[in-house]
Amino acid sequence: MMDKGVLTIISGFSGVGKGTLVAKLMEKYDNYALSVSATTRGMREGEEHGKSYFFMNVFEFEDKIQKNQFLEYAKYVNNYYGTPKQYVEDMLERGKDVLLEIEIQGARQVKKMMPEAVSIFVMPPDAQTLRERLTERNTEAEEVINERLRRATVEAEGIEEYDYVLVNDSLQESMEKLHSIIQSSHHQSYRNIDFIKKIREDVKIFTEGE
Amino acid sequence: MMDKGVLTIISGFSGVGKGTLVAKLMEKYDNYALSVSATTRGMREGEEHGKSYFFMNVFEFEDKIQKNQFLEYAKYVNNYYGTPKQYVEDMLERGKDVLLEIEIQGARQVKKMMPEAVSIFVMPPDAQTLRERLTERNTEAEEVINERLRRATVEAEGIEEYDYVLVNDSLQESMEKLHSIIQSSHHQSYRNIDFIKKIREDVKIFTEGE
Numbered sequence: 575m576m577d578k579g580v581l582t583i584i585s586g587f588s589g590v591g592k593g594t595l596v597a598k599l600m601e602k603y604d605n606y607a608l609s610v611s612a613t614t615r616g617m618r619e620g621e622e623h624g625k626s627y628f629f630m631n632v633f634e635f636e637d638k639i640q641k642n643q644f645l646e647y648a649k650y651v652n653n654y655y656g657t658p659k660q661y662v663e664d665m666l667e668r669g670k671d672v673l674l675e676i677e678i679q680g681a682r683q684v685k686k687m688m689p690e691a692v693s694i695f696v697m698p699p700d701a702q703t704l705r706e707r708l709t710e711r712n713t714e715a716e717e718v719i720n721e722r723l724r725r726a727t728v729e730a731e732g733i734e735e736y737d738y739v740l741v742n743d744s745l746q747e748s749m750e751k752l753h754s755i756i757q758s759s760h761h762q763s764y765r766n767i768d769f770i771k772k773i774r775e776d777v778k779i780f781t782e783g784e
Numbered sequence: 785m786m787d788k789g790v791l792t793i794i795s796g797f798s799g800v801g802k803g804t805l806v807a808k809l810m811e812k813y814d815n816y817a818l819s820v821s822a823t824t825r826g827m828r829e830g831e832e833h834g835k836s837y838f839f840m841n842v843f844e845f846e847d848k849i850q851k852n853q854f855l856e857y858a859k860y861v862n863n864y865y866g867t868p869k870q871y872v873e874d875m876l877e878r879g880k881d882v883l884l885e886i887e888i889q890g891a892r893q894v895k896k897m898m899p900e901a902v903s904i905f906v907m908p909p910d911a912q913t914l915r916e917r918l919t920e921r922n923t924e925a926e927e928v929i930n931e932r933l934r935r936a937t938v939e940a941e942g943i944e945e946y947d948y949v950l951v952n953d954s955l956q957e958s959m960e961k962l963h964s965i966i967q968s969s970h971h972q973s974y975r976n977i978d979f980i981k982k983i984r985e986d987v988k989i990f991t992e993g994e
Contacts, residue, residue: 587987694971695973697979697980697983698983701982701983701986704983704986704987704990705986705990708990709990723990723991724991726987726990726991727987727988727991730983730984730987730988731984733973733980733983733984734973734974734977734980735973736973737972737973738968738971738972738973739971739973739976739979739980740971751967751968751971754964754967754968755968755971757961757964758948758961758964758965758968761904761948761949761950761961761965762947762948763905763943763944763945763946763947763948763949764944766949767944769907769949770907770943770944770949772911773907773908773911773914773940773943774940774941774943776911776914776915777797777914777933777936777937777940778937778940780914780915780918780919780933780936781933781934781936781937
């Protein structure tokens with residue numbers, strides 16, 4: 575049927591385990607590619623250019639904005655974050671299902687540019703778990719926790735805009751569900767128009783006789 | 785998350801193997817229930833009332849139409865075929881994923897009444913296979929084959945109206961894909977509005993402080 579990859583937007587509350595889910599998915603299945611974001615924030619220990627992020631300065635980033643080279647971008651705590659368009663498109667053309675872990679503002683931009691993207695909001699199983707995940711990383715400064723809570727409120731407002739919600743209760747099970755949602759999307763009719771048209775033409779030939 | 789079942793409409797060209805797919809699916813997974821149709825056509829050998837169909841006469845059928853007790857119905861080759869509404873709704877409420885094998889006209893009626901139904905069109909892998917399946921059952925009278933070809937043309941026109949297309953190349957694989965599509969549908973946001981609202985309220989409480 576179709577050969578092109580599916581772009582999947584993955585969002586969710588901070589600490590909900592999106593990153594681990596995505597890592598597990600990529601470890602098990604080789605049809606996925608992770609979109610690498612660009613950012614102007616400083617590189618942290620253990621991070622790698624071109625892998626964790628494409629690190630660049632503000633001038634470079636704003637130049638790329640001007641040239642319309644981002645699928646989405648946002649400024650957050652004084653730093654730019656964005657998704658380079660070309661990389662995603664190349665991967666999709668090569669048949670890779672591209673995973674894009676972004677915030678809701680970015681998700682909206684991508685959905686506008688690529689309505690065929692599948693969007694998934696990852697949820698904690700219940701409120702208590704959410705609260706713990708949002709507030710109990712004691713290594714973080716208080717302002718980071720407050721910012722996280724503020725973002726959670728904003729994100730919570732937009733959950734219905736996502737195509738799917740996925741509860742991350744058991745990592746293994748949730749990963750398989752994520753895989754299942756993405757692979758099922760390949761079968762959506764509007765992604766298979768050429769195949770449908772071909773069959774239709776053939777049916778016409780049969781019924782008209784030869 | 786949600787407890788209610790998902791209603792799935794399964795259509796496809798004659799002889800494409802929808803029935804076998806559905807039977808295999810029900811054999812492997814116990815979360816499914818098959819919708820039993822009502823019909824006014826005569827019972828054939830090996831058929832069973834309440835299992836193959838609910839067999840009834842024209843007067844009974846038309847009475848049920850008057851009382852709006854069908855989810856969809858159609859007249860085809862002088863016989864009525866319809867889906868009793870109550871049975872489907874009961875199964876969905878009990879958390880069963882209901883499978884409904886119907887033609888495109890019926891699919892349209894159901895989608896109008898229940899837009900949340902998932903619709904899947906089962907396709908042959910290629911035109912040659914389709915042709916064989918449409919024309920080469922020599923046990924059938926010529927008029928039946930012609931009728932089948934006529935229907936195929938009608939059905940082919942409406943494939944894009946379905947949410948998904950599924951190629952039935954390998955029975956086992958296609959059955960698992962069918963399962964995957966239906967189970968993924970449970971995660972669609974609009975089916976989980978209550979859960980989303982609950983989480984949103986909880987996030988508000990956290991961020992407003994206690």
